Amino acid sequence: xxxxxxxxxxxxxxxxxxxxxxxxxxxxxxxxxxxxxxxxxxxxxxxxxxxxxxxxxxxxxxxxxxxxxxxxxxxxxxxxxxxxxxxxxxxxxxxxxxxxxxxxxxxxxxxxxxxxxxxxxxxxxxxxxxxxxxxxxxxxxxxxxxxxxxxxxxxxxxxxxxxxxxxxxxxxxxxxxxxxxxxxxxxxxxxxxxxxxxxxxxxxxxxxxxxxxxxxxxxxxxxxxxxxxxxxxxxxxxxxxxxxxxxxxxxxxxxxxxxxxxxxxxxxxxxxxxxxxxxxxxxxxxxxxxxxxxxxxxxxxxxxxxxxxxxxxxxxxxxxxxxxxxxxxxxxxxxxxxxxxxxxxxxxxxxxxxxxxxxxxxxxxxxxxxxxxxxxxxxxxxxxxxxxxxxxxxxxxxxxxxxxxxxxxxxxxxxxxxxxxxxxxxxxxxxxxxxxxxxxxxxxxxxxxxxxxxxxxxx
Numbered sequence: 017x018x019x020x021x022x023x024x025x026x027x028x029x030x031x032x033x034x035x036x037x038x039x040x041x042x043x044x045x046x047x048x049x050x051x052x053x054x055x056x057x058x059x060x061x062x063x064x065x066x067x068x069x070x071x072x073x074x075x076x077x078x079x080x081x082x083x084x085x086x087x088x089x090x091x092x093x094x095x096x097x098x099x100x101x102x103x104x105x106x107x108x109x110x111x112x113x114x115x116x117x118x119x120x121x122x123x124x125x126x127x128x129x130x131x132x133x134x135x136x137x138x139x140x141x142x143x144x145x146x147x148x149x150x151x152x153x154x155x156x157x158x159x160x161x162x163x164x165x166x167x168x169x170x171x172x173x174x175x176x177x178x179x180x181x182x183x184x185x186x187x188x189x190x191x192x193x194x195x196x197x198x199x200x201x202x203x204x205x206x207x208x209x210x211x212x213x214x215x216x217x218x219x220x221x222x223x224x225x226x227x228x229x230x231x232x233x234x235x236x237x238x239x240x241x242x243x244x245x246x247x248x249x250x251x252x253x254x255x256x257x258x259x260x261x262x263x264x265x266x267x268x269x270x271x272x273x274x275x276x277x278x279x280x281x282x283x284x285x286x287x288x289x290x291x292x293x294x295x296x297x298x299x300x301x302x303x304x305x306x307x308x309x310x311x312x313x314x315x316x317x318x319x320x321x322x323x324x325x326x327x328x329x330x331x332x333x334x335x336x337x338x339x340x341x342x343x344x345x346x347x348x349x350x351x352x353x354x355x356x357x358x359x360x361x362x363x364x365x366x367x368x369x370x371x372x373x374x375x376x377x378x379x380x381x382x383x384x385x386x387x388x389x390x391x392x393x394x395x396x397x398x399x400x401x402x403x404x405x406x407x408x409x410x411x412x413x414x415x416x417x418x419x420x421x422x423x424x425x426x427x428x429x430x431x432x433x434x435x436x437x438x439x440x441x442x443x444x445x446x447x448x449x450x451x452x453x454x455x456x457x458x459x460x461x462x463x464x465x466x467x468x469x470x471x472x473x474x475x
Contacts, residue, residue, distance in 0.1 A: 173200025
């Protein structure tokens with residue numbers, strides 16, 4: 017791991033972090049080509065890409081729903097019990113995020129509020145192929161269902177022979193997924209965004225994937241909603257002398273084993289302790305069945321920050337803005353108020369980050385690459401829309417109309433002011449219609465007052 021030593025008063029700079037930046041141009045170009053093909057040729061393009069990338073030529077992309085029920089019988093009972101426990105706790109957590117529509121009424125009878133409506137459909141991307149990620153199914157489908165989404169569609173790459181892992185199918189059943197399509201990669205994102213003969217389009221796409229999936233999500237964003245453009249996994253562990261070096265080493269490895277590009281950050285004020293962590297890591301690495309991936313991540317993407325004091329250490333954490341942050345410190349909860357940027361915060365020595373990955377309840381789909389500075393974990397909010405509601409009474413219009421007309425005049429928007437002015441005239445006439453009412457100088461109805469600073473006339 018690369019070591020950065022911060023002198024007294026020095027602060028960590030973004031350029032010192034070994035982060036992968038913007039998606040490479042060649043990946044964006046390749047994803048754009050795939051998206052364009054699927055948008056143009058639909059199912060025919062999907063079949064071509066399935067043959068090219070997965071080695072199969074499917075008769076249909078749709079997965080028989082009965083296979084979800086069969087999967088419940090095929091998986092290990094202990095796995096199914098763990099899956100259901102996780103699902104209950106994820107649902108309980110996300111149910112607390114639900115926001116209801118609300119309305120308020122002013123003294124003049126004007127009613128204002130927000131109407132909350134779930135999106136009609138959501139597509140969740142679940143990585144597959146050589147691996148299975150049932151936890152990703154739960155984390156994406158359950159908040160959608162809690163939000164009230166009626167159609168939750170799962171896409172996932174087929175395994176060899178075109179099948180889907182029974183673990184993934186069982187998770188889909190437990191989470192309430194409505195439709196499954198055995199297709200992956202950028203082509204699956206394009207199908208969800210624009211629709212094909214077999215796969216109707218959705219309103220929102222969520223879920224992690226490889227760089228091509230991330231690129232495709234960026235490309236279709238705006239034509240369809242997306243959660244985020246996720247990068248490689250990250251963890252930052254902030255430690256003091258109270259931490260256990262072996263546990264800290266294992267926690268860093270837990271992220272590193274995801275991907276050679278996964279980023280791991282150890283922040284401490286004690287370089288001796290950091291060296292002890294690295295020594296323990298060597299022992300653990302020799303026992304890991306994923307040693308090569310883990311070591312490549314730690315060697316190339318790992319960073320140790322040795323700060324001069326805890327204030328500088330916390331400032332470094334906020335600069336890193338990690339996906340996952342662990343606080344292995346005495347009285348760790350007292351540090352929580354100082355943390356400004358982190359996707360998920362694990363407080364104290366017992367809060368193992370993998371608990372958050374699987375069963376704790378908060379979502380494990382989190383902002384990466386420093387985007388925790390402005391972004392949020394996946395939540396129920398990602399699956400709802402908010403509509404502002406405005407309902408004026410005549411008294412309310414009379415009270416607010418003059419100010420609205422003055423602002424419209426300042427912006428030079430004549431018809432804006434007229435829209436309000438005609439209603440004021442209608443109130444003053446005491447009738448139900450302007451038919452037969454002498455409007456006189458229509459210009460004075462629109463702009464009844466002359467502003468102190470005259471507007472410049474349009475050329």
